[in-house]
Amino acid sequence: MSKLRELGNDLYSGRVSLDIVGRRKIWYSVAIVMVIISVLAPIARGGFNFGIEFRGGSEFRIDGVGATSQQIARDAVTSVEPESQPIVTSIGVDSVRIQTEQLDDVTTEEIRIALASAYGVESGAVASSFIGANWGADVTSKAINGLIVFLILVSVLMALYFRTFKMSVAALAALAHDVVITAGIYALSGFEVTPAAVIGLLTILGYSLYDTVVVFDKVRENTLGVEFSESTTFASQVNLAVNQTLVRSVNTSVVAVLPVAAILFIGASLLGVGTLIDIALALFIGMLVGTYSSIFIASPVYVHLREKEARFVAKP
Amino acid sequence: MATSSTVKSARKSLVWLFVIIAGFTGLIGFGSLADENASFTPKLALDLQGGTQVILAPLLLDGQAVTTEQLDQAVAIIRQRVDASGVSESQVTTQGDTNIIVSIPGVPDENTLALIKASAKLEFRAVLVTSQGLPLSSVDGADAADGTEATDPAPAETPAPEQAAPVDASDLNWITPEIQKEFDELDCSTAFREPGQIDDPKIPLVTCDVSGTAKFILGPVEVDGANIADASNGTVQSSTGASTNTWAVNLEFDPVGSTAFATVTQRLFPLDQPRNQFAITLDGFVITAPTTQAVISNGSAQITGSFDRDSSKVLADQLKYGSLPIGFEVQSQENISATLGQDQLTGGLIAGLIGLILVVIYSAFQYRGLAIVTIGSLLVAAILVYLLIAFLSWRQGYRLSLAGVAGLIVSIGITVDSFIIYFERVRDEIREGRNLEQAVENGWKRSIRTILASDAVSFTAAAVLFFLTVGNVRGFAFTLGLTTLVDLIVVLLFTHPLLRLLARTKFFSSGHPWSGFDSKALKASGYIGRGQFRVAPSLSAGKAGKVSKEAATRQTIAERKAQQAIQEADKSGGK
Numbered sequence: 016m017s018k019l020r021e022l023g024n025d026l027y028s029g030r031v032s033l034d035i036v037g038r039r040k041i042w043y044s045v046a047i048v049m050v051i052i053s054v055l056a057p058i059a060r061g062g063f064n065f066g067i068e069f070r071g072g073s074e075f076r077i078d079g080v081g082a083t084s085q086q087i088a089r090d091a092v093t094s095v096e097p098e099s100q101p102i103v104t105s106i107g108v109d110s111v112r113i114q115t116e117q118l119d120d121v122t123t124e125e126i127r128i129a130l131a132s133a134y135g136v137e138s139g140a141v142a143s144s145f146i147g148a149n150w151g152a153d154v155t156s157k158a159i160n161g162l163i164v165f166l167i168l169v170s171v172l173m174a175l176y177f178r179t180f181k182m183s184v185a186a187l188a189a190l191a192h193d194v195v196i197t198a199g200i201y202a203l204s205g206f207e208v209t210p211a212a213v214i215g216l217l218t219i220l221g222y223s224l225y226d227t228v229v230v231f232d233k234v235r236e237n238t239l240g241v242e243f244s245e246s247t248t249f250a251s252q253v254n255l256a257v258n259q260t261l262v263r264s265v266n267t268s269v270v271a272v273l274p275v276a277a278i279l280f281i282g283a284s285l286l287g288v289g290t291l292i293d294i295a296l297a298l299f300i301g302m303l304v305g306t307y308s309s310i311f312i313a314s315p316v317y318v319h320l321r322e323k324e325a326r327f328v329a330k331p
Numbered sequence: 332m333a334t335s336s337t338v339k340s341a342r343k344s345l346v347w348l349f350v351i352i353a354g355f356t357g358l359i360g361f362g363s364l365a366d367e368n369a370s371f372t373p374k375l376a377l378d379l380q381g382g383t384q385v386i387l388a389p390l391l392l393d394g395q396a397v398t399t400e401q402l403d404q405a406v407a408i409i410r411q412r413v414d415a416s417g418v419s420e421s422q423v424t425t426q427g428d429t430n431i432i433v434s435i436p437g438v439p440d441e442n443t444l445a446l447i448k449a450s451a452k453l454e455f456r457a458v459l460v461t462s463q464g465l466p467l468s469s470v471d472g473a474d475a476a477d478g479t480e481a482t483d484p485a486p487a488e489t490p491a492p493e494q495a496a497p498v499d500a501s502d503l504n505w506i507t508p509e510i511q512k513e514f515d516e517l518d519c520s521t522a523f524r525e526p527g528q529i530d531d532p533k534i535p536l537v538t539c540d541v542s543g544t545a546k547f548i549l550g551p552v553e554v555d556g557a558n559i560a561d562a563s564n565g566t567v568q569s570s571t572g573a574s575t576n577t578w579a580v581n582l583e584f585d586p587v588g589s590t591a592f593a594t595v596t597q598r599l600f601p602l603d604q605p606r607n608q609f610a611i612t613l614d615g616f617v618i619t620a621p622t623t624q625a626v627i628s629n630g631s632a633q634i635t636g637s638f639d640r641d642s643s644k645v646l647a648d649q650l651k652y653g654s655l656p657i658g659f660e661v662q663s664q665e666n667i668s669a670t671l672g673q674d675q676l677t678g679g680l681i682a683g684l685i686g687l688i689l690v691v692i693y694s695a696f697q698y699r700g701l702a703i704v705t706i707g708s709l710l711v712a713a714i715l716v717y718l719l720i721a722f723l724s725w726r727q728g729y730r731l732s733l734a735g736v737a738g739l740i741v742s743i744g745i746t747v748d749s750f751i752i753y754f755e756r757v758r759d760e761i762r763e764g765r766n767l768e769q770a771v772e773n774g775w776k777r778s779i780r781t782i783l784a785s786d787a788v789s790f791t792a793a794a795v796l797f798f799l800t801v802g803n804v805r806g807f808a809f810t811l812g813l814t815t816l817v818d819l820i821v822v823l824l825f826t827h828p829l830l831r832l833l834a835r836t837k838f839f840s841s842g843h844p845w846s847g848f849d850s851k852a853l854k855a856s857g858y859i860g861r862g863q864f865r866v867a868p869s870l871s872a873g874k875a876g877k878v879s880k881e882a883a884t885r886q887t888i889a890e891r892k893a894q895q896a897i898q899e900a901d902k903s904g905g906k
Contacts, residue, residue: 221792271744274686
């Protein structure tokens, strides 16, 4: 680990320098390929695997059951509603989730009681919910409104702070990259898209920008007065900044991902599907992609946007 | 020198932090003595506590929109109904600009649910008979109403053995023996109406007023509440246009309502008490039964009586929104078992704890002795967040949901990040050849900028999400925003002052290998000991040209001057 610190020293002084800005064509190609895959994946696979909140329907959850046999649930549901085709999922060690089409109140109550007696638990241990089909869509459309406002606000905020709009543009490019790829991974893997996953996606936006701002602040510092320097270029100063913040970026990502990974672990082993694990999964993917993009996308794009400016070019 | 002032200001910050923590602790502590809502245990949302959550969405026609006022009124009506059904601790709130959330602990019965879903109905009916809201004590029901307000001997005609068909809505022939019996036996102090009961508008209605002091037999519905165009409260204007001290409720009908109301007043005006009264019912209860004092044909009525500003406002609001032109549909209904919520909370807490331990281990691994600062800061942050949540749960009715717990866990990483930014900057300064005290001061000046900028982004994200989204997203955004603020407070009032003080201890300032500021390791990259000017690092031939250029220009003129000044100070200080 002291190697990491040595690496930190070397990165800081420039003894070791990863040519991130210079090789930007490689990162761009990687990003473009990933984005294309992410866009094509949902089309190829026939869209996302939307959760019940988006499809609408009734859901039952039974906790503390001895046997998680799915047939018991199917029989219990069809005994009340013969036409029904329930989707039964075992969760963790002692929980079962049953999703059906939309049912009315009376049928729901009957099935609840039928399930409780079938699994030999109290009817209180069976949770039921009914979700209208536009509930998820409603939440999402609000979230998208929020997203647009957020992006505009943050772009202005960053442009004011960094005194250049190009940093906002570069940061947004990295952000778009993160969101598209995270969505693509969801489409490819068939993970269920729930409102909680949407929350996770929204958080990635904040996190990805947060990460980019930290790198850009060092870039800002390093490129101050670079147009008066005769011995260095804009691109190399940005590259130095990225290298100097590399150790921080790695440390930050590890520290941010650890708690999220803990949720995923606990979620998978104890809780099963639910709000926590849905948020954590989206975050886990998004944070990894977000760290990558603030190093390999945001800074190169920023250099791309600025190095052609007259004052940086008009140097020997 | 500046040393003692550094210590002083560091101590001052720590004292402030202590004051803030003690302040909140004391506030909640004293609060819990006086107010049962105050407690050190934050209230939990339904998904952790177990219970039923019903989300109602308005049924809107195309292009129709719900106003905030309408929604608030609907919330008030639903809250009244739920409270009346005897369910305690229920919550009725709006969600976003259109939806209403009803949260009820435990599993509610069918009646309660029906009650919530029923839409409010405001109706105008003519009063036929009225009396005190008690059942008739005498068995002999012939002389029914011992009317308190009523002087009309209406009941005398009542039990006509062969009833003629009623000719209009005020006709006492509406009162059949069954209705009379129902009226006689009615006790307003009992729950005589089914929750969500819907009355046939074409037949008479036997009911009480909302306070339960009077009971009525009312004729069929004559004007529907939906025909009220507007209602407002104000003081009565005298004939000269000067305002008097009498409060009144002004009613405006739409064209349909105006015609209907004109017919009613025309018929009622010549009648005697109580048949010249018309009752306005909300969900079947009489909210007011004013006497007709004139024939009103222009659709603008004024109700006067013993109103004050507030009571006239309440009635005006009830009239205006009592019968919403919109109904509500159940958008989602969720029963969460208490055990499930408990499991989720436990799982979340375990996950948080594991996450915290992993972060502490990693930071000890990376920052050695500095991990103490990280752990201390996280601890302070945790205490502050906990107190704030308990405080907001008491004052603002905030409830911690599962998404909120997720927000808290995620925020561990983001909080620690600001320490990492700070530590890395201090290390950078040490690499530049500064001693620890100087490195801390300089590193702080640079890193606080970055921390402020990045926290501003985080906070903006949280604030926008909070204000523009609904449900779970809000709970999550709330904790995220809260922890971002706490992060700033902790960095300013704890992490930085603590590091300033630690920088003066021998263990840290000597650059002990376990301090996390191992000066030898950090300066290994071509910077010789403390106070010495940096020399160009010796490099492999390939990179040398490029890198030395960077190294030479990386410092601004001001920075170089500052560094020279430090060296001189160091030399003359002769430490």
